[in-house]
Amino acid sequence: MKILITGGNNAKALKLMKAFPSHFVLLADYGDVPGIITENYAFSSLGVLNKDSIAHILLNFCITEAIDCIIPLHHYELEPLAKSAVLFSEYGIQVLLPNADVIADYLTEEKVTYQNFVVFVHGDRIFSTEEGSIPANLSPKLNGVFGYNDADDLKLFTI
Template sequence: MKILITGGNNAKTLKLLKAFPGHFMLLADYGDVPGILTEHYGFASLGVLNKDSIAHILLNFCITESIDSIIPLHDYEIEPLAKSAVLFGEYGIQVLLPSLEKLGDYNHAEKVKYTDFAVFINGELIFTTNETLPANQEADLNGVFGFNSDTTNFKLFTI
């Protein structure tokens, strides 16, 4: 599987590489990005940032690069991609975000530093930095979530 993670110029993004062993990870960002390609991951530029057409830029990029799943990490990408998830799905691209209806439960306005993060796909816990986290969550939980070990109050892992 080929997975696109946006925010590739941010060090927090590199933490996610260990969550997807055996998959090719493409870390991308807007503007200048070093062109690095290895066997398991690569870096790419998404071009010039235009917040008015985020979904179009990302869909075009995903189709061109044969992406299977996308994990948006920039705050300004979350809502447009949640609204466009059905369109991405028509092209065989899974948007790893909560549904638009539940997005408000997991999105936050303030920047919070979390000690742990977890990755869910269709409610299944596929990776966590905290092994005490219970594996059973909401059946439709999708995405990367930050949390502190004293609580399982998940919030989207964004930059």
């Protein structure tokens, strides 16, 4: 599986790579990005940032790069991608975010540093930095990467 993580120039994106050891991870960001390619990961530029057409830029990039799953980390990408998830799925691309109708429950306006993060795919916990603190199965519709300091307060892991 080929996974795209946006915000690739940020250390948080690099932390997420350990959640996907058996997949190829493409770390991408807007503007200048280092040109590094290895067997397990690579860096790539998404081009010039245009917040008005984020979903279009990312869908085009995912199709061109044969991406199977996208994990958006920039705060301004979350809602447009959640609303466009059905379109992405028509191209066989999974958007790893909660549904658009509940995404606001997992957003925070303040900058918070999380000690831990957890990855859910269709409600199943596939990775956690702290085993046992988060149930292995939550709502079957829950998707995304969530940061937490308290297991009862999951927020999307963003930059």
